[in-house]
Amino acid sequence: MTAIDLSIRAAAAEIELIGVTKSYDAKNTIIPPIDVTLRPGEFTVVLGPSGCGKSTLLQMIAGLERVSGGRIVIGGREVQDLEPKHRGCAMVFQNYALYPHMTVAENMAYSLKVAGVSKAARAERVAKVAKMLGLADFLERKPSQLSGGQRQRVAIGRAIIREPGVLLFDEPLSNLDAQLRHDMRVELAELHRRIGATSIFVTHDQVEAMTLADRILILNKGRIEQFDTPKVIYHNPASVFVAKFIGSPPMNILDVTGDGSVLRLADGQVVASYAGKGNFQLGIRPEDIAVNDGGSIKTEIRYREDLGSHEILETKIADQNLRIAMPFGVEIDTGQALSLSFPQARLHLFERETGRAISGAFGDAKSQSAAAKEYQ
């Protein structure tokens, strides 16, 4: 590889959403008012289940959907009433949305053509972007003659050719196969470093979110569940929703009751000591459970899955499902009795009614969050 070509580089813009809301009618609110600030050059992944409003949010920033209320400020400019072309955003779509009748070069240069850039200047920019994305040999091809990964690259090239301050990605990798997805992820991360545009990436894939994001914004029914670094989100989920959404397999959530000194399961087993009283939900990641380590919680294996690198054991305690991740090669058979213990430092406690996390419930669990604060 030669030296990194920095000629395609954007002036990253800050994005501020102030009370932005979207509703189609009085009853149907897609997104209740949202306030969020994305720092210049930051790579934000908006993560959430389908129908949580993440695409709508992205399209409102892009200008493809009107906001029902609130303000969108990009680079210090209020843009919520501007046409997409005046907002300095570019977008990569899920199904590429390339123009089928145009060649790769024409596809990438179209926005410049509309903007009235001269033919020579267009060709120069196309050549630069094509070189950067490894498309130089395909410039005269039609999209139908390209592979999925190449089309995706053309779509990215089309977006970055104008050197936008904001790059928007609407689930751009979901049409690719697993291997290609991984490769594109690496390329995207690389590209982001080079271009430096403020990027918003919408996905429902937690792996993409964890690997690409500077910060992850988790949406649930249009509300922000948590907006933080991948590390904090993984280690200190702010709610049961986040806890269940991040991690594979997801965090175990158990209904427990506190009697003032310990937390008990419905069948009376003590799982942790805690000074609070009332109904809680206890979270523990499958990989954090200690097995046959002199623990007091009894169960037996109902099912096991070998995944090569590790294995997943399915068990039940107090009629609630519990998954345990074990290093591969541990000799445990289906039906065998297990004793478990939950390391106190790895536990997460949530209010049962609201699902919100109770921070500092188990002492030193907050050390991760301190590390995250440092990052900010």
Next chain:
Amino acid sequence: MVENARSINIAAGILLAIGILYIVGPLYLTLSTASQSYEYMLRNGLAWVPGTEFFANIEKVIHDTRIPIQMLNSMIVAFSNALATCVLSFLSAYAIVYFRIRWAGVVFALILATIMLPLDIRVITTYQVAANIFSPLNAVLDFTGLNTLIASVFGSPVQLELSVLDTHFGLVAPLVAHGTGTFLFRQFFMTLPKDLFKAARMDGAGPIRFLIDILLPLARTSFASLFVLTFLSGWTQYLWPLVGASTPDMQTAVVGLARLVPDADGQVPDFPMIMAGAVLVSLVPLTMIALLQRFLVQGLVLSEK
């Protein structure tokens, strides 16, 4: 192939042969009659053998009848019908598919309804409107009582009058209002990726630019096939041109052909000349199909290449 039995193949072959005979027979009769003289026909009746008078008959059609100018009329009517239908359908489908319009579904249903109400069953009302294109307005003014008001103020009611009968516009306009094209384009637009419009907007292209730069090139084959189809149907229209144009110089070729049969009883029509005229008039759509048949098929197969 469903079944590969010899007997079925033979039966199918015979059936096909009968079908071909059924179609080609009259065509042959047309050509052979067109190549005989009037006298031959008077003597022998149906002309089963081809003769040598074909070009003489064609010349007679060109010199003695108004078929040439009527073919020009047909050309104008068919061409403007095809062009106007294509443009109108394209734009209305664009509006229906790409814009959030209230009642878009209802509008589309109404457009589709025109397919079930062809011109032939609306011919009387269409004639009334064509005779005075302001008659609907007059009727509305009368019905709402506005005219009584106007009459009481100005002394007489408003009665506007403008006839488009016997004009090219009058021949074309009623044919254009037809939903098939809109349906065709709508179906085609639906097969395109939904994000195309958004991508173009992000690229800075407004609705008109998107229409010209993206949609039109993509819809080229649909456009061509619809053009050919409406041209052909415009060329072969009979009832409306018959009613809508009364002077021979304004009539279309198909109507002109029918008029070559003399009205008076007892006179034997000059069938060789009429058949020669029929051949002449058929040449235009025939050439059209020969040249553009590729589009006919392509445009109707709705798929992205």
